Amino acid sequence: xxxxxxxxxxxxxxxxxxxxxxxxxxxxxxxxxxxxxxxxxxxxxxxxxxxxxxxxxxxxxxxxxxxxxxxxxxxxxxxxxxxxxxxxxxxxxxxxxxxxxxxxxxxxxxxxxxxxxxxxxxxxxxxxxxxxxxxxxxxxxxxxxxxxxxxxxxxxxxxxxxxxxxxxxxxxxxxxxxxxxxxxxxxxxxxxxxxxxxxxxxxxxxxxxxxxxxxxxxxxxxxxxxxxxxxxxxxxxxxxxxxxxxxxxxxxxxxxxxxxxxxxxxxxxxxxxxxxxxxxxxxxxxxxxxxxxxxxxxxxxxxxxxxxxxxxxxxxxxxxxxxxxxxxxxxxxxxxxxxxxxxxxxxxxxxxxxxxxxxxxxxxxxxxxxxxxxxxxxxxxxxxxxxxxxxxxxxxxxxxxxxxxxxxxxxxxxxxxxxxxxxxxxxxxxxxxxxxxxxxxxxxxxxxxxxxxxxxxxxxxxxxxxxxxxxxxxxxxxxxxxxxxxxxxxxxxxxxxxxxxxxxxxxxxxxxxxxxxxxxxxxxxxxxxxxxxxxxxxxxxxxxxxxxxxxxxxxxxxxxxxxxxxxxxxxxxxxx
Amino acid sequence: xxxxxxxxxxxxxxxxxxxxxxxxxxxxxxxxxxxxxxxxxxxxxxxxxxxxxxxxxxxxxxxxxxxxxxxxxxxxxxxxxxxxxxxxxxxxxxxxxxxxxxxxxxxxxxxxxxxxxxxxxxxxxxxxxxxxxxxxxxxxxxxxxxxxxxxxxxxxxxxxxxx
Ligand SMILES: Cc1ncc(C[n+]2csc(CCOP(=O)(O)OP(=O)(O)O)c2C)c(N)n1
Numbered sequence: 078x079x080x081x082x083x084x085x086x087x088x089x090x091x092x093x094x095x096x097x098x099x100x101x102x103x104x105x106x107x108x109x110x111x112x113x114x115x116x117x118x119x120x121x122x123x124x125x126x127x128x129x130x131x132x133x134x135x136x137x138x139x140x141x142x143x144x145x146x147x148x149x150x151x152x153x154x155x156x157x158x159x160x161x162x163x164x165x166x167x168x169x170x171x172x173x174x175x176x177x178x179x180x181x182x183x184x185x186x187x188x189x190x191x192x193x194x195x196x197x198x199x200x201x202x203x204x205x206x207x208x209x210x211x212x213x214x215x216x217x218x219x220x221x222x223x224x225x226x227x228x229x230x231x232x233x234x235x236x237x238x239x240x241x242x243x244x245x246x247x248x249x250x251x252x253x254x255x256x257x258x259x260x261x262x263x264x265x266x267x268x269x270x271x272x273x274x275x276x277x278x279x280x281x282x283x284x285x286x287x288x289x290x291x292x293x294x295x296x297x298x299x300x301x302x303x304x305x306x307x308x309x310x311x312x313x314x315x316x317x318x319x320x321x322x323x324x325x326x327x328x329x330x331x332x333x334x335x336x337x338x339x340x341x342x343x344x345x346x347x348x349x350x351x352x353x354x355x356x357x358x359x360x361x362x363x364x365x366x367x368x369x370x371x372x373x374x375x376x377x378x379x380x381x382x383x384x385x386x387x388x389x390x391x392x393x394x395x396x397x398x399x400x401x402x403x404x405x406x407x408x409x410x411x412x413x414x415x416x417x418x419x420x421x422x423x424x425x426x427x428x429x430x431x432x433x434x435x436x437x438x439x440x441x442x443x444x445x446x447x448x449x450x451x452x453x454x455x456x457x458x459x460x461x462x463x464x465x466x467x468x469x470x471x472x473x474x475x476x477x478x479x480x481x482x483x484x485x486x487x488x489x490x491x492x493x494x495x496x497x498x499x500x501x502x503x504x505x506x507x508x509x510x511x512x513x514x515x516x517x518x519x520x521x522x523x524x525x526x527x528x529x530x531x532x533x534x535x536x537x538x539x540x541x542x543x544x545x546x547x548x549x550x551x552x553x554x555x556x557x558x559x560x561x562x563x564x565x566x567x568x569x570x571x572x573x574x575x576x577x578x579x580x581x582x583x584x585x586x587x588x589x590x591x592x593x594x595x596x597x598x599x600x601x602x603x604x605x606x607x608x609x610x611x612x613x614x615x616x617x618x619x620x621x622x623x624x625x626x627x628x629x630x631x632x633x634x635x636x637x638x639x640x641x642x643x644x645x646x647x648x649x650x651x652x653x
Numbered sequence: 654x655x656x657x658x659x660x661x662x663x664x665x666x667x668x669x670x671x672x673x674x675x676x677x678x679x680x681x682x683x684x685x686x687x688x689x690x691x692x693x694x695x696x697x698x699x700x701x702x703x704x705x706x707x708x709x710x711x712x713x714x715x716x717x718x719x720x721x722x723x724x725x726x727x728x729x730x731x732x733x734x735x736x737x738x739x740x741x742x743x744x745x746x747x748x749x750x751x752x753x754x755x756x757x758x759x760x761x762x763x764x765x766x767x768x769x770x771x772x773x774x775x776x777x778x779x780x781x782x783x784x785x786x787x788x789x790x791x792x793x794x795x796x797x798x799x800x801x802x803x804x805x806x807x808x809x810x811x812x813x814x815x816x
Contacts, residue, residue, distance in 0.1 A: 201667060206678050210721040213666075230721060263816055264663050264724040389715035392708070 088217050088248040089114035092181065095224035096125045098256045101152050103128055103143065103518055105136040109156025110196060111183025114248040128518065128547060131539035133160050135511035137167020138537070141176050141238075142508075142515035145498045146473055148301065150177050150232060151515060157183045158196030161242075162203065166505060168238050169207035173502025174322060175299060177236035179227050180208075186246040187215055200242040209237030214244070217252040225260050234267025235387040236299055267386065271403030271411060278399045279357070279382040280415040286355035288433045289315045292338065294367075295322030295501070296360015296385055296405055303327065303494045305409035306359060312416060314430055316437055318346040320361050321486055322501040329490030330470070335437065336446075339367040340638045341483040344445035344647060345437055347638070350374075351645045352436070357382040360405050363395045365640075371395050373643025384408055445636050446487055447652045455604050457481060457556045457628045460611075461488035464526065464554060467611040472524040473498065473516045477509035477533030480562035481554075483634045485528040507536030513551040514543060524552075524615065531557040531625075532581050541594040544621050552614050553623045555587060558630045566633045570648070591623035598623035655684070656710050657729040657736060657806045659814055660699040663722040664690055671720050672699065681705065681713050685738075685803025696724065696816070700805045724816055733809035740777045740784045743798040744791065747771030754795070761787045772797060780804075 086094065092115050096104065105128045108116045119127050130136040133155045140151030151171075155164045161182045171178045185194040201213045210230050212223045220243070227239040283289065291313075297306050303326045310317045310333055317327045318338040327334055336343035338350055350356070350368065356379050361367070368374045371394050383390075383397040384405060391400040401408055448458045461484050464472075474489055475498040476482040482499055491497045498516055500508040513527040527534075534555055544551060556562075564579040588598030597617075601610045601624060614622040635650035662668045669688060676683050684702040691698045703713060710728060717726045729736075746754040747770065758765060758775045761783065767774035777787055781804055788799065808814065 202670070205667075205671060205674055235719075262721070265721045387719070389712065389719050393712060396708075 084254055085251045086254045087114065087118070087251050088220055088243065089118040091217075091220050091252070091254050092224065092243065092248065093118040093122060093125060094254055095221055095256055096152065097122075099150070099228050101125050102149070104152045104154050105130055105139040105143070105515065106154030107133050107136055107156065107160060109160050109183065111157035111185060111245045112154060112160075112181075112248070114245065115154065115181070115183070115243075127154075128514070129543065130511065131542050132537065133163035134167050134507060135514075135537050135540045135543065137164040137178075137180065138170065138505075138508050138511035139515035139518075140178050140180075141167060141171040142475060142498050142512035143519045144171075144176050144178055145512075146495050146516035147519040149519060150179060150228060152179050152181070154181045155183070156196070157185055157200070158198050161198060161200045165203060165207065166507075168204055168240065170500050170503045170505045170508060171238040172207045172209065174295060174500065175236050176238065177231040178238040179231055180238060180240040182240060182242045183248075184213065184242045184244040187244045188246070190244065200240065204240050207238075208240050209235075211240035211242065213242045214247055217247050217250045220247065220252070221254060221256050222260065225257050226262065229260050230265065235390075268388070268402050269386070269404040269407070271384070271401045271408035275399055275401045276408065276411050276415065279401060280412055282355050282380050282382060282399065283313065283357065283412070283416065286315075287429055288352060288354040289313065289430070290349050290353035290356050291315050291317040291327075291359065292320070292350060292356060292361055293317065293323045293326050293359040294320040294361025297323055297326035298360075298494045300360060300386065300405040301494070302360070302405040302409055305406050305413065308413055309409055312413060316349055316434070318342070318350065320367055320501070321499065323361060324486060324497045325491035325494040328492040330492055335441075337486055338644075340369070341487065341634050341636065343487075344443045344636055344649070345440035347636070347644045347647060348440045349437055351377050351643075353379050355380045355382070357384070358397070359384045359409070360386075362390045362393065365394075368395065369638045369642050369644045369646070373646070376643075443649070443653060445649060445653065447650060448632075449652060452604065452629065454629045455602065455607060455626055457484050457558070457626075457632055458488050459604060460554065460556060460607055460626050460628065461485055461528070463608045463611055464528070465489045467608065467615055468524050468526065472496070472526050473520060475499065475509045475512040475516055475525070475527045477527075477529040477536075478504045478506045478563075479530045479533055480558070480566065480632070480634050481528050481530045481533075481556040484556070506533040509533060510537050510540045510544075510551075510553070514540060514547070514549050517549045517551055518547070526552040526554055528554045528556065530562060531555060531559065531584055531587070532561045538590075541591065541596060541621070545595045548619065550618060550620050553621070555623065555625045556628050557584075557587070557625050558628050558632070559584065560630055562632075563634070569633070570637070570639065587623055587625040591621070596621040596623055598625060600625045600627070602627040654706070654710075655702065655704045655730070657734065657804060658701045658703060658713065658717070659727045659729050659806055660701065660717060660723060661691070661725040661814060661816065662697050662699055663724065664695050664697045665722055668697070668722045669699075671722060672701075672717065675716055675720065676701075676703070679712075679716065681709065687803045687805050700803070702804050725814055727808070727814050729806045729808055732812060734806050734812070735809060736780055736804045736806045737778055738781050738784055738804045739802045740787075741766070741774060741800050742777065742788070742796065743772055743774045745771060745795040745797060746773040750795065757787075757790060761790075763787065
């Protein structure tokens with residue numbers, strides 16, 4: 078036993094053994110000089126499978142979405158210099174959405190560091206602002222424990238990407254291998270237990286609320302708290318809204334769900350946010366795309382309870398009354414336990430929420446997501462509604478960034494967590510397709526669709542080739558309006574219809590393009606063909622199908638809160 | 654308002670740039686920053702003098718605490734504390750000026766630590782305000798060079814920042 082433990086291995090073998098010990102199924106990567114020893118070791122074993130992407134940005138997005146769509150950790154492996162810099166967009170994307178992920182980058186040999194060696198870059202310096210933490214391994218004795226720390230830090234507290242930069246000579250040196258079961262770090266001990274006194278205060282506020290509101294975000298998804306959230310909302314009868322990152326945290330089809338809030342949120346969700354008297358924010362951070370201008374939000378008096386694992390998220394943009402730092406499922410369980418004992422006078426009162434729900438129903442009556450269903454050209458919203466129907470609301474949907482992303486968020490009703498995969502924080506065009514690959518590999522039997530636009534899809538288009546190689550049958554729903562639609566919308570609203578550089582000229586024939594990569598494609602240009610095309614595509618369980626929907630070029634996303642405005646200052650559709 | 658933030662941080666390569674990077678990335682002020690290892694060589698103690706509203710200072714301490722290598726953070730200015738800064742100042746001190754310079758240094762409890770025919774190098778410790786006052790008190794044209802460390806701080810009495 079001892080002999081096995083103290084076996085001498087090369088640094089490269091140690092890296093691979095660490096990945097095996099972490100139960101890593103897939104590594105998304107791209108080889109190069111600095112990581113050749115690691116690739117050599119990957120070649121010699123078959124526990125950890127490697128997915129060869131076509132661009133390192135794709136590797137990072139795929140690893141990221143692998144995490145988002147499962148409870149596992151995505152791992153990505155890139156070479157030094159350009160390999161690393163190509164991955165940076167993907168790392169920053171994961172960082173902004175707090176996604177656990179481990180990135181291993183090759184580095185020039187230790188003796189060459191600082192000499193502007195071939196393919197040298199300061200990986201730790203470049204990634205510092207967009208990782209939870211990073212390491213440069215300068216001594217092979219530190220390698221295994223650093224790998225352990227990387228996984229530990231990535232997955233605990235508020236999760237995030239962690240980079241381990243490994244010089245080539247370290248991967249060739251030999252050292253005995255021992256993978257620690259755990260690591261203790263005096264400087265890193267995230268708080269997990271909520272403060273009892275604060276929880277009591279929160280419960281008291283919730284019990285007194287006349288116009289309560291539950292607002293939850295990505296933290297609920299990341300901490301696997303959707304069961305507890307659902308219980309809380311059901312037990313209290315409160316209305317609930319989710320952020321773009323939190324969709325699926327609460328069932329999208331439930332009557333107590335008011336839809337997404339924020340810049341393109343529903344009228345009812347935004348109005349209820351503003352007019353509630355007690356707000357409980359759960360794993361959400363009051364960011365600018367959610368509450369708009371914090372000054373406007375402050376106009377209305379409400380008590381705010383804020384529950385989050387990260388103390389720095391609390392009172393960052395909005396002062397809160399009851400901060401609770403802790404692990405969300407545990408805190409919610411405790412709140413639920415204390416709510417069980419209702420106040421004595423509670424039963425005697427008539428339903429205290431009736432007036433509030435009446436008000437909410439009035440707001441709902443606006444039907445703010447209404448669009449012209451009788452249109453002769455394909456409405457993008459219609460495609461998403463049909464996508465929802467055809468997939469039985471049961472698909473994993475990845476998206477790119479733009480109008481299509483907002484329509485997917487508004488019209489696909491996510492009943493479960495980890496089904497809606499999008500770059501909410503960084504807003505990275507190019508995310509959708511590689512994300513679909515990661516999601517498909519993490520969920521082999523699942524239906525995976527990528528909702529995208531003709532501009533976004535071209536940013537990581539090369540991954541169609543990866544999909545072919547690994548037979549990833551994702552369905553691409555291209556809402557092709559020939560414009561960077563979201564940019565065009567802002568130009569229409571705020572720049573006097575001057576459509577500067579937002580028209581996508583010289584578009585490829587996407588059907589032929591898909592065929593060129595060995596897939597098939599369909600062009601759909603009539604509303605009546607939308608559903609049959611979707612049915613046909615989703616029947617083909619083994620194949621990637623590229624559906625190119627020619628949609629209304631002038632359609633806008635409504636409602637919309639213009640940047641810097643308050644949460645109730647929404648622009649509504651002309652349809653209303 | 655001016656705040657003095659004390660940070661205990663793992664003595665690792667890159668820890669300093671993580672902290673200074675945090676200040677620049679989030680747009681926080683740094684008036685001064687000092688850092689050196691403590692009696693425990695595995696840890697460094699840093700003093701950052703910064704300014705901002707209470708909300709900003711709260712965010713600064715939270716964001717610092719979030720850094721993986723930061724062990725502890727304390728806002729010293731929340732309570733009684735001592736601040737000291739060291740200055741080395743080289744002044745012209747030839748002929749008639751020589752006596753005056755010496756006397757001035759004495760008044761401020763400075764020490765002459767290096768001399769040449771026409772210069773003195775004076776070492777002075779104290780609060781930033783005292784060092785400022787010394788500079789003000791001199792004939793400005795006599796100042797040849799100054800170097801200041803920035804403030805180091807420690808809590809008074811039983812307030813201790815330790816792991
Ligand atoms: C990498 C990157 N570059 C630029 C932007 C700015 N941007 C946001 S949405 C958008 C247009 C997206 O167009 P398209 O993919 O066609 O989607 P649509 O809005 O038309 O649905 C642009 C350019 C971005 N989000 N990401």
